[in-house]
Amino acid sequence: MEIVNNALGSTRRLRFAPTVERRLVHKAADSQVLLTDAEQVGADRFLVAAAWSPDHLLYRPGPSGAGDPTLLVESMRQSAIYLSHTFYGIPADGQHFVLSHLSTDIVPRGLPFDESAALPVVLDVTCVRTSTRPDRFSMQLSVSLYIHGRWYGRADFRWAVLPQGAYDVVRHRNRPALDPACATDDPAAGTFALSPGTVGRHQDRDVLLAEAPGAPEDTWRLRMDRGHPVHFDHDSDHVPGMVLLEALNQAAHASYAREFGAVSRLVPWMVSSLEAEFNCFGELDHPIDIIVRPLPEPGPSRAGFEAAAVQGDRTLTSARFVGAAPSWTLLADWEAVTC
Numbered sequence: 001m002e003i004v005n006n007a008l009g010s011t012r013r014l015r016f017a018p019t020v021e022r023r024l025v026h027k028a029a030d031s032q033v034l035l036t037d038a039e040q041v042g043a044d045r046f047l048v049a050a051a052w053s054p055d056h057l058l059y060r061p062g063p064s065g066a067g068d069p070t071l072l073v074e075s076m077r078q079s080a081i082y083l084s085h086t087f088y089g090i091p092a093d094g095q096h097f098v099l100s101h102l103s104t105d106i107v108p109r110g111l112p113f114d115e116s117a118a119l120p121v122v123l124d125v126t127c128v129r130t131s132t133r134p135d136r137f138s139m140q141l142s143v144s145l146y147i148h149g150r151w152y153g154r155a156d157f158r159w160a161v162l163p164q165g166a167y168d169v170v171r172h173r174n175r176p177a178l179d180p181a182c183a184t185d186d187p188a189a190g191t192f193a194l195s196p197g198t199v200g201r202h203q204d205r206d207v208l209l210a211e212a213p214g215a216p217e218d219t220w221r222l223r224m225d226r227g228h229p230v231h232f233d234h235d236s237d238h239v240p241g242m243v244l245l246e247a248l249n250q251a252a253h254a255s256y257a258r259e260f261g262a263v264s265r266l267v268p269w270m271v272s273s274l275e276a277e278f279n280c281f282g283e284l285d286h287p288i289d290i291i292v293r294p295l296p297e298p299g300p301s302r303a304g305f306e307a308a309a310v311q312g313d314r315t316l317t318s319a320r321f322v323g324a325a326p327s328w329t330l331l332a333d334w335e336a337v338t339c
Helices: 070-087 164-172 241-265 328-338
Strands: 002-004 013-015 035-040 045-052 095-106 119-129 137-147 150-163 209-211 219-222 271-278 289-294 302-311 314-324
Touching (some): 013 035, 013 045, 035 070, 070 119, 070 137, 070 241, 095 164, 150 164, 209 241, 219 241, 241 271, 241 289, 241 302, 241 314
Antiparallel strands (some): 045 119, 095 150, 095 271, 219 289, 289 302, 302 314
């Protein structure tokens, strides 16, 4: 499939098949590669093509029927890596990509989903250097999202590329204070997994949250399947940032269902705005708590949640999610019917 993108400044057709080499987006499995093509259209501006498959192993539409916004986040992550290797001369081996911040805003109607074919996605990307040091490559990637030529939202993504020595320093900076005697192969032992529907997923193995005996109502334990084909596509010496973000996303879904109860099935949770900060690395062999609280005033007919992944004395990742919520009129009508 090919689409001419003259309106976006493209001088040729962008390909939507096959996908790019998996090593250029740091994936071990071809099935996890979303990007298919890229063209430079300015000094630091690129058009990046992606194909969003309807049968992705994890990122599938929720009860609302809209596409999963996490596909946009993963497309940005892959774009940052691919553009760094392909257009900015970053070697494909021996380098570490460290994410620090991301934000997204998508249209209220949500992202489209086509169960019969992959969606042709174009990311209009502008890259800006965020460090003036010649020995440090760090950038912000700003994106406008187009699907079938229609604008669906915007996003920002900040990252740095570190050689092994610099990575070793950053990897252990602000490391959580943990007792080595408490290290374990299963930090979620003795917990009880939430149901997939509660966290906005379809399969039991995709659930990252568990109830821990004695934990506060707003706290869940992170559970990880190190053999999961998406969460752990390749080996890592720390908890991947996308795993932490997915856990916070699931916590927002679970909190929404808990706050609105049965009414949440009438107005399913659909994230339209996300902002996340990545502060330090999580260790694989110690427990991580996922803490979530409602935002006080996200807006009319809106629900918002603030979530954090905490390990020891450190907040690893924090995020704010906002999306559609049942109106007070609907809540009142539902209570009148059920009373």
